[in-house]
Structures are given as C-alpha cells and as structure tokens.
Amino acid sequence: MTAALIAITVGAVVIWPSREPAAVAQPQPRPSLPPTPFEQAVKILDQQAAALLRGDERGWLAPVDRDRPALVARYRSIFRNLRGLGVSHAEFHASPRLDGNPGAVTANAAFGYCFSGVACPSWRSETGDGPPKMMQLLIFELINGKYTITVLADGLGAGTNHVQPAPWDGDELVFARGKRVTVAAARSQAKHVKKVLAAAEKAAVVADRFAGRVRNPQKRYRVYLADEQAWKKWYGGDRPKWSIGYAVPLNSTGTDVLLRAGKALRTRRQLAFIIQHELGHVVTLAGLTRSDIAGNKWLVEGIAEYIGAYPRAANRTGNWNILAAEFRREDAPTTIATESLADDADDRTVDRLYAMGHFAASCMADKYGERKLFAFVSRVLRQGDIPDRAARAAFGKSFDAVDKVCLEWIKDNVT
Structure with missing residues (x-):
C-alpha cells in the first residue's frame, strides 16, 4: 500500500493519509552509569x-x-x-x-x-x-x-589559611547570646561568659555608633574567650607576644574578636576597654579583603583606642601617662604617623604607637570634628587612600599640615 492516496478534483489537490502510519525508529535509552x-x-x-x-x-x-x-x-x-x-x-x-x-x-x-x-x-x-x-x-x-x-x-x-584552625573546630564551646553579641568560650572559661557578654553588649552600643560613621553596620558581633592553650591555637595562634585581644577578618563576611582570658579579665575596666577597642577594629575594618593597612598601624590602632576609650577623653586614660613620659625623652615623637610594630616589639614601643595613635585621633576630632575624623579613617583604611589624599579630601589640608598641628596639640596636652 502506498504511503498516501491522491485524488484530483477541479482546482484542488486533496491528500488522504494512509491508515497505517510510517514506521519511525525510536531512540533506545542508554543505561545510566552508577556513580563513581x-x-x-x-x-x-x-x-x-x-x-x-x-x-x-x-x-x-x-x-x-x-x-x-x-x-x-x-x-x-x-x-x-x-x-x-x-x-x-x-x-x-x-x-x-x-x-x-x-x-x-x-x-x-x-x-x-x-x-x-x-x-x-x-x-x-x-x-x-x-x-x-x-x-x-x-x-x-x-x-x-x-x-x-x-x-x-x-x-x-x-x-x-588565616582562619584555620577555627575556634569551632575543636572542643565543644560554651555560649552566651545577647541582643547584639554572641560570646563563645573555651570550656575552662565557662564561669566568665556572662561577665564577658555583659561587657560586650555595652561595647556593642558604642561600636554601633561608630559603625554608622564609616557606613559599616554590623548585624551581630562574635567574641571568643580563649584560655592560653586556645590562644596559641585558634586562627593559627601566630600573634605578637604583647597582644591581649585580636580581630580576625573572615574575608569579606565580617570579623571575629579573640580575647586572651588570662590578661583581658584582670579588671572589669580593662575587660570593657579591650572589648570596645576590638569592636572598634570590627566596625572600621570588617568586610575588607585588602592587606595594605599594615603601613597605617598608627591609625588602625589609634582609632580603635579612640573608640575603646569612648566617652572618656584621651587625657583621662593611661595613654596620657605614656606620652607625658615620651615627650620628656630626647627621642620624643616627631610625627603622629608612628612607625608600625614588629611582632617582637618591646612594651615601650607598643605603648608609644597605641598612645600616639589615640591622641592623634583625638586631635583630629577636636580640630576638625569627629565626622571629618571618620571620613579620613574611612578613606585611608576602607578605601585605600594614602594619608595625604585622604587628609585633603576630609580636612581640606595636606597630611603634613595635619601632622604638624596635631603634634603640637599632643605636646600641649601632655606636657
């Protein structure tokens, strides 16, 4: 039988399909391979x-x-x-x-x-x-x-890997959770978690205020309380011998705070200051993936000291005593941009950098206003500007001019 019968009529061609459809080859499914x-x-x-x-x-x-x-x-x-x-x-x-x-x-x-x-x-x-x-x-x-x-x-x-080993990859931690902060501690520090949480919740209120200044709000803060064994292990444990607290960036997703329990818990005032200082690092540095801030350590630590001491003025902190002694020495500071620290720096060198940074930040706030201070901080630390370009944008002056003004301001306040 033909595939179709054709009838010819006037003015038209009509095609009737055959009652038996043409055979069509059907693809055969291939057998699936088992997963390796x-x-x-x-x-x-x-x-x-x-x-x-x-x-x-x-x-x-x-x-x-x-x-x-x-x-x-x-x-x-x-x-x-x-x-x-x-x-x-x-x-x-x-x-x-x-x-x-x-x-x-x-x-x-x-x-x-x-x-x-x-x-x-x-x-x-x-x-x-x-x-x-x-x-x-x-x-x-x-x-x-x-x-x-x-x-x-x-x-x-x-x-x-700078975030390995993480505090969560090891023994089970003890937790305390507040409105703004989660505290996680080594089990040996379980008795301290409520005290640390109370201090951290107060510090978070201050940190939130300054987070707004640099447009870097934080949804939540995490604070880890380490005993000496954990301090030498968590996040690599490779920290300067003089450190008491540490802020560890989690790439662009935030920053964790580590506290060295044996030193951070000596007094309630010290605990409050250290947590507030470290949360200052969180709000000014969290979310960054750049690694070029080390050259501006004076500003990194200075603005954290400013936040850590808030609302106390710099001349009502121990940094006043440090600089009063420094400016009586023959090798007194000649710039607010103190040279960055080596990991084996001695106590005097460390104290000098932190104190000068604190007073430098306080000077810029006093002379130009806190909003402009944080505009400068944001440009240098978050946007990667060199200090001179940042100073001209924030203060309308060269950094050399700001340096000169603030060095005299510091001398006047500590001598």
Whole structure:
C-alpha cells in the first residue's frame, strides 16, 4: 500500500493519509552509569552541609565511622559549635587525590561557611576570597556497603589559611547570646561568659555608633574567650607576644574578636576597654579583603583606642601617662604617623604607637570634628587612600599640615 492516496478534483489537490502510519525508529535509552566512588563521596558532603543548616545532628553524623569515637566527637563538636554561632551557609567543594589507599576515596575538600546576618559571597577557591573556608583532607572507606568518613585532617592549603584552625573546630564551646553579641568560650572559661557578654553588649552600643560613621553596620558581633592553650591555637595562634585581644577578618563576611582570658579579665575596666577597642577594629575594618593597612598601624590602632576609650577623653586614660613620659625623652615623637610594630616589639614601643595613635585621633576630632575624623579613617583604611589624599579630601589640608598641628596639640596636652 502506498504511503498516501491522491485524488484530483477541479482546482484542488486533496491528500488522504494512509491508515497505517510510517514506521519511525525510536531512540533506545542508554543505561545510566552508577556513580563513581568519588561522586558518592561528594553527595555525602552535600547531604552533610544540608543537615548542618537544618539542625539535623544525626544527619550530620550519619556518614562518620561510629567505630572511631574521637572522630565522631570532633564532628559532633563542629556541628554544635557552628549551630551555636548561627551558621547560615555551608558548602563543600572537593577534588579527588590519586595518592590515597586503593579501595578508598581520598579527597581534598574545602568547607565554606557564613554566619547569620551577612550576605555570603559566591564561591572562590582561594582561601582569602569568597566565604571563609576550612581546608580538609578526607578519607572515605567502604564499610557495610556505604562510603564512610574515616579520616578528617588538615588539607591542601591549611597551613596558609588565616582562619584555620577555627575556634569551632575543636572542643565543644560554651555560649552566651545577647541582643547584639554572641560570646563563645573555651570550656575552662565557662564561669566568665556572662561577665564577658555583659561587657560586650555595652561595647556593642558604642561600636554601633561608630559603625554608622564609616557606613559599616554590623548585624551581630562574635567574641571568643580563649584560655592560653586556645590562644596559641585558634586562627593559627601566630600573634605578637604583647597582644591581649585580636580581630580576625573572615574575608569579606565580617570579623571575629579573640580575647586572651588570662590578661583581658584582670579588671572589669580593662575587660570593657579591650572589648570596645576590638569592636572598634570590627566596625572600621570588617568586610575588607585588602592587606595594605599594615603601613597605617598608627591609625588602625589609634582609632580603635579612640573608640575603646569612648566617652572618656584621651587625657583621662593611661595613654596620657605614656606620652607625658615620651615627650620628656630626647627621642620624643616627631610625627603622629608612628612607625608600625614588629611582632617582637618591646612594651615601650607598643605603648608609644597605641598612645600616639589615640591622641592623634583625638586631635583630629577636636580640630576638625569627629565626622571629618571618620571620613579620613574611612578613606585611608576602607578605601585605600594614602594619608595625604585622604587628609585633603576630609580636612581640606595636606597630611603634613595635619601632622604638624596635631603634634603640637599632643605636646600641649601632655606636657
């Protein structure tokens, strides 16, 4: 039978289709390949991240080898610590390693995270860009027919990652949560968390005021209280010997504050000042990914001292005593832009930089107004301007002129 019958009529051609349709070849579905062992491991990590975000501890621990109690305890602490800190974003990115044990999956994995209140940036593989991340080495072994995590260790790039090891990756922390601040402490410092939280909540009110000056509002502050063991470990532990508190940037997503309990807790006044000083660093520096502020250490620390002492004037703080002594010396300061510190700087050198920075900030506020002071700070620290360009924009004067005026102002106030 033909494919169609054709009838010819006047002025038209009519085509009737055949009652038997033409045969059409149907594509045959290809059999799907089972996921590779590495693909199964990646799926496990994705499921873990989802469990963390929904608060499912059992789901988070499900792929961890139960016969390794230390490993289970570490994963449990990580889960509870991150939940206590308000984790709001989690993602794993992994690549296979070819030097692992046969029959196991060995992978370099980067665990990226963000905490609530921030816009988590898009993924970047570099440790200093995108969300903060922990670089891991993971081994998955086939146990009872399922790939199971049997090893969690530092991965490729961990040694140069400034946020590793994080305080949340270790023993379970003790938490206290207020309206504006979360305090997380090593368990040995549990008795101090309420006192630290009370001081931090007061400091946050002051910090919020100055955050508005530089247009860098913070949704929430995080303060960690470290004993000596934790101080030498958290966020690398590579800090100057003279430091008592430290502000650690989490890439562009915010800044954490670390306090050295043994020194920060000596008096209530010292605790209040140190927290307020460190939150001053948070509001003036948080969100930056630049690393060129070290040359302006006098301003970094000076504005933090100004915020830390607020509302007390500089001449009503211990910095007055320091500078009164300095200006009696033959090598008295000749500029407000004190040279930056070496990690092994002695106490006098450290005190001098902090005190000069504090009085320099106070001078600029007194001579030109606090709003212009913070315009200068924002231009130098947040926008990367050199001090002279920033001074001309903020004060309408060269930095040399400001330096001369403020050096005389400081002398008049301490001698």
